[in-house]
């Protein structure tokens with residue numbers, strides 16, 4: 001079963017992952033807000049990316065460049081002149097379309113052959129009554145479309161208090177340029193030898209004509225980008241260094257997404273055709289994911305050659321080269337760019353984690369997040385919220401565990417409902433405090449000081465002493481097997 005986008009949108013809203021931006025004002029249509037669970041999930045993605053690619057690799061360093069940059073950056077990068085989409089406008093309803101996409105949408109048609117009846121005809125097909133093809137606006141079916149005009153996708157803004165052309169600048173449409181302009185600063189201050197990479201996570205902005213498909217295409221989004229600099233004169237394993245590292249980054253990136261839960265059958269590699277490549281790119285490969293909307297780009301890995309550093313050297317007048325000690329010469333490094341969208345990665349992880357299954361005749365919705373991605377790691381639930389000693393113990397357990405992990409306490413429903421609720425947001429483990437934990441002096445039953453841990457995926461339970469919870473969860477949340485806990489701490493037969 002593959003989940004639909006509608007299901008993900010509705011789950012995201014209902015469970016506090018993602019809300020439409022400015023919803024009480026009718027929303028903006030292209031921006032989304034991450035709610036209490038969404039922000040945890042998003043931060044987890046960024047944190048493991050940073051840890052795996054920046055912190056754990058000796059050949060990588062990080063950067064956090066500003067969103068507003070010198071306007072000449074965007075001249076040098078080519079964005080002022082080339083970062084455009086052709087658009088057409090309807091003279092009747094004023095809707096705006098990408099000229100190259102207008103024939104990829106269903107179109108409204110008032111058919112003269114059937115007394116002007118209104119039809120909505122599938123994309124690219126002629127009317128089955130009169131045989132005509134679309135010439136007018138696909139939305140209203142009445143207006144003529146203007147000739148295509150180039151529309152720059154960068155958001156314009158003004159730096160400083162004066163709104164004049166001299167102060168015109170842009171919100172960055174990609175984080176990459178912040179890395180290129182800092183190449184020399186980083187190489188010098190960190191005494192780097194080639195090959196080395198600079199990674200950055202940050203917001204970028206594109207005034208897309210047709211955003212859509214939930215968080216897949218938005219006007220404000222977040223990128224996780226690496227620029228990996230190599231000496232084009234070097235060879236590694238018989239290949240030019242840039243080609244060798246390009247292969248390595250493709251393989252590493254595919255493995256990374258799989259390590260955190262994306263299934264291999266939902267991932268594929270797509271090479272850009274020669275006529276699709278940017279003029280400076282030697283090769284580009286996209287990692288595509290089978291999103292609910294079909295196979296689409298999850299990340300791109302491009303060989304940008306020495307284009308960017310050369311452009312910035314030309315426009316700034318500063319040399320952006322590397323001194324090759326061995327050959328005693330200056331070279332302009334080539335750059336491999338693995339570039340991923342945080343929001344798209346989140347959408348992919350969410351879609352892949354989603355499962356519906358039948359449990360004892362009832363539908364169970366479960367997000368099978370990798371433990372490192374799960375927004376909440378443990379939920380602590382009191383079996384009886386009227387028993388003050390049970391509630392107090394549950395709060396104490398939550399307090400202890402929350403020193404290490406995001407943990408929630410919930411007593412707003414019966415235990416079965418509480419479990420389902422945690423399944424639906426992907427919480428890997430629940431801890432239940434019950435009468436045996438605290439004992440019952442009225443009945444002469446003594447406290448056993450143990451709680452029940454329930455595993456999200458198998459729904460099996462184990463009975464663990466409260467004192468042992470931190471080490472048990474440390475092991476489980478680091479990928480330790482549930483079976484080891486289940487056999488060491490068997491649940492009482494009931």
Ligand SMILES: [Zn+2]
Pocket residue numbers: 090091092093094095137138139140141142143
């Ligand atoms: Zn129209």
Ligand SMILES: [Zn+2]
Pocket residue numbers: 109110111112113127128129130131132
């Ligand atoms: Zn017709």
